[in-house]
Amino acid sequence: MSAGDEVRVFIVDDDASVRRSLRALLGEVGVPAADFPSAEALLEVVHEDTRGCVLLDVRMPGMSGLQLQEVLRERGLKLLVIVLTGHADVPMAVRAMKAGAVDFIEKPFNPQLLIERIQACLDAEAQAHARGQRRRDAEALLRSLSTREREVLELLVTGKPSKVIASTLGISEKTVDVHRSHLMRKTGTRSVAELVQLWVVAWGKEPGS
Amino acid sequence: MLSVAVPLGLALCLLLALPFLLHYHLEETRARQHALDSENRVLELAQQAAVQEVASVLSDLRFLHEQNEMRDLLRGDAPGARERLAAEYLTFVSQKPRYEQAAVIGADGGEVVRVDGNDGRPTVAGAPALQWKGDCAHFQETMRLGRGEVHLSPLDLILQGGAVQMPLKPVLRASVALFGAGGERRGVLTLSYHGRRLLTRLRAYAQGGASQLWLLNEQGYWLAGPDPALEWGFAFPERSDRTLAAREPEAWERIRAEVAGTVDTADGLLTFRRVYPLAGDASASDAPAMASPHRYSWTLATLLPHAALSKRMAGLAGTLLAVYGVTAPLLFGGTLWLTYRSARGRARLREAQRRERERMLELAHANRLASVGEMATQMAHQVNQPLTAIVTYCAAAQRSLQSGAGDLSRVREWVDAIxxxxxxxxxxVRGLREFVRRGKMAPVPLDLGEVVAGVVGALRPDADRRRVKLGVETPAGLPAVLADRVLVAQALLNLVRNAIEAVSVEPSERRRVVVSLALEGDRVVVSVADTGPGVDPGLAGRLFESFVTTKPEGLGMGLSITRSIVEAHGGQLRYDPAPSGGAVFSFSLRRSAP
Known part of the structure; x- marks a missing residue:
């Protein structure tokens, strides 16, 4: 299992004491963690498949927390970010959340609360990861269909009857039925309703929209 | 203060004495000259009197010599010529009491005619009273003279029976030789003059003055002297050493060598003048054969006692001393007073400087208190980091201990970290307390790099918020400076904050502030450069004054306080326009001794 597959907490803070204490706490809780003294150090390690959650101090020399968030988004990384800040004023919170942070915690924090937030974040990450997995699976199923099957499917999920599909595609009703049974067997669905659900998971949108 | 004032006052008093001494000296010289003039005047009058007196004696002698009765006698053929001559002389001596005697001595030395003054009752000496004068000096010498020549005897005392006649009778004998028709010497005509009369007349000139008048003969014997016992030394064997020559050899030397002069003696100022009694003889020019008048001389002298001179000066000295006695204490007192005043003035100046420094510290303190709000954000962040670490370690430790299976060595590590x-x-917290404390200036060896880092750290949140790039350029190996940590930090804080505010009006890509340190000789220069609009040249001159500000809400105290702090450290706050626009504020601090 590569490092990118393990779910971890990435601690980014210029203060070594804060980093070490967080490592100690997370170790005690049983959450795998890694720590980095700067945003640049983190960016050297993470990649598209890296899973986990970033505990980010917004105020650091060099690249700031907000700038790091931008870079992560540009690179399409799916890491979730919890912003830690010493001066939790409203404009700072707004900027952090706008930049895509899932949470915002003021230093010094209640450790219990921090752990809960981290757990919540990891749960959300896991869900997002699972959601992504399902979408990728559905997409793979749909991509395995032939061109004609896909044309039939697109019309099926919009609720068109076989007669309309046949006339639309310029084929016989019987041929439409054959295609339907093939694609349902390939996708493992037993009804049009299941087909619609698979479509939504794969493409993330209602058919016909 | 007194240690300066007293010697200074004494020195000034001594200086003041100089003009007094000079004045006294000039006065003394003048008084001495005055006295000399006066003495010389006395001597001149006395000289004239002596010469006149002798001249009149000679005149009388010539008159008697030319008388008809004398011619008759010399012709020798006129009976009763001797009696007629005696009668004539009796009348003459009666008319002229200045003469003691008028006598004609024959060629054999025997008196032919003699009339004695006899103290105002002149008598003709009868034949038995006539004496033989052949052994007398004046007779012998006159017998050797030519026709018309006059012999003047020394001023001498009359002897009687080989001894000095008492009371003393000074006498001056003027004689002329008598010649017969055939040119043969027939005898001598002698007029004896009362010396007392001459001496009295001479002494009269010195009367009323402080000095004595002396008359000395050629051997240095007093004829008129300081004391009657010293006079006529040559006439008394026991007094033969009573001469001025013996008493004052140096003075006598001068008198012999010079015709007139002045000499200082132990008794006083001696002024002298040589007198030639025969020089006044009116007929001398008619008698070329007469002996040189300079062969015969007296010396006239006055002695002005020192006491007389110093008595004259004593009054002046008294006056001068009185004036000096009044002015010197005034000068001395004035010096003390002025020294005291200037010492007080210096003390007041020091007091004013001390108050100024106190005011600076006071203002600086107020300025720091005003900065505390700004510092709070930075403080919060600074305190938050360790607090965060502490609570996190605590939570980790609690969890570890609660689980029961905790690794105690790790917990111990965390507690240490806490x-x-x-x-x-x-x-x-201590740093903040120090920053707001009110206190005296306490210069210590200080690492300016550390101070710069602290100040820049404190202002970075503000700079970030304003999107100002805040840079630091500090070369390695700078020496420590001697300065008060808090005050220097404050001065720098004011400059950097001003710079951040100044660049905030520029477009964000131009907002840059650089704090740099550099070593220049034995000083470390701190400069704060910004890329702002710079300072209006019209304002640049008054920039460091109080209440001068370009900010709508500024009090105008920041630069003034910064300047005060820098100056209190012996430095100078400078403003220079940056070459690329913007402002550079700088100051320097002396490095501490290594």
Whole structure:
């Protein structure tokens, strides 16, 4: 299992004491963690498949927390970010959340609360990861269909009857039925309703929209 | 203060004495000259009197010599010529009491005619009273003279029976030789003049003055002297050493060598003048054969006692001393007073400087208190980091202990870390307390790089918020400077904050402030450069004054306080326009001794 597959907490803070204490706490809780003294150090390690959650101090020399968030988004990384800040004023919170942070915690924090937030974040990450997995699976199923099957499917999920599909595609009703049974067997669905659900998971949108 | 004032006052008093001494000296010289003039006047009158007196004696002698009765006698053929001559002389001596005697001595030395003055009752000496004068000096010498020549005897005392006649009778004998028709010497005509009369007349000139008048003969014997016992030394064997020559050899030397002069003696100022009695003889020119008048001389002298001179000066000395006695204490007192005043003035100046420094410290303190709000954000962040670490370590330790299976060595490590973090918090709080404390200036060896880092750290949140790039350029190996940590930090804080505010009006890509340090000789120069609009040249001159500000809400105290702090450290706050626009504020601090 590569490092990118393990779910971890990435601690980014210029203060070594804060980093070490967080490592100690997370170790005690049983959450795998890694720590980095700067945003640049983190960016050297993470990649598209890296899973986990970033505990980010917004105020650091060099690249700031907000700038790091931008870079992560540009690179399409799916890491979730919890912003830690010493001066939790409203404009700072707004900027952090706008930049895509899932949470915002003021230093010094209640450790219990921090752990809960981290757990919540990891749960959300896991869900997002699972959601992504399902979408990728559905997409793979749909991509395995032939061109004609896909044309039939697109019309099926919009609720068109076989007669309309046949006339639309310029084929016989019987041929439409054959295609339907093939694609349902390939996708493992037993009804049009299941087909619609698979479509939504794969493409993330209602058919016909 | 007194240690300066007293010697100074004494020195000034001594200086003041100089003009007094000079004045006294000039006065003394003048008084001495005055006295000399006066003495010389007395001597001149006395000289004239002596010469006149002798001249009149000679005149009388010639008159008697040319008388008809004398011619008759010399012709020798006229009977009763001797009696007629005696009668004539009797009348003459009666008319002229200045003469003691008028006598004609024959060629054999025997008196032919003699009339004695006899103290105002002149008598003709009868034949038995006539004496033989052949052994007398004046007779013998006159017998050797030519026709018309006059012999003048020394001023001498009359002897009687080989002894000096008492009371003393000074006498001056003027004689002329008598010649017969055939040119043969027939005898001598002698007029004896009362010396007392001459001496009295001479002494009269010195009367009323402080000095004595002396008359000395050629041997240095007093004829008129300081004391009757010293006079006529040559006439008394026991007085033969009573001469001026013996008493004052040096003075006598001068008198012999010079015709007139002045000499200082132990008794006083001796002024002298040689007198030639025969020089006044009116007929001398008619008698070329007469002996040289300069062969015969007296010396006239006056002695002005020192006491007389110093008595004259004593009055002046008294006056001068009185004036000096009044002015010197005034001068001395004035010096003390002025010294005291200037010492007070200096003390007041020091007091004013001390107050100015106190005011600066006071203002600086107020300025720091005003900065505390700004510092709070930075403080919060600084304190938050260790606090965060502390609570996190605590939670980890609690969990480890609760689980029961905790690794105690790890927990111990965390507790140690908690202690360290608490120390960090403590140091930060101490720093703040120091920053706001009110206190005296306490210069210590200081690492300016550290101060710059602290100030830049404190202002970075503000700079970030304003999107100002805040840079630091500090070369390695700079020496420490001697300065008060808090005050220097404050001065720098004011400059950097001003710079951040100044660049905030520029477009964000131009907002840059650089704090740099550099070593220049034995000083470290701190400069704060910004890329702002710079300072209006019209304002640049008054920039460091109080209440001068370009900010709508500024009090105008920041630069003034910064300047005060820098000057209190012996430095100077400078403003220079940056070459690329913007402003550079700088000051320098002396490095501490290595």
């Amino acid at each position: 202690g360290e973090e608490a120390q960090r918090v403590s140091a930060i």
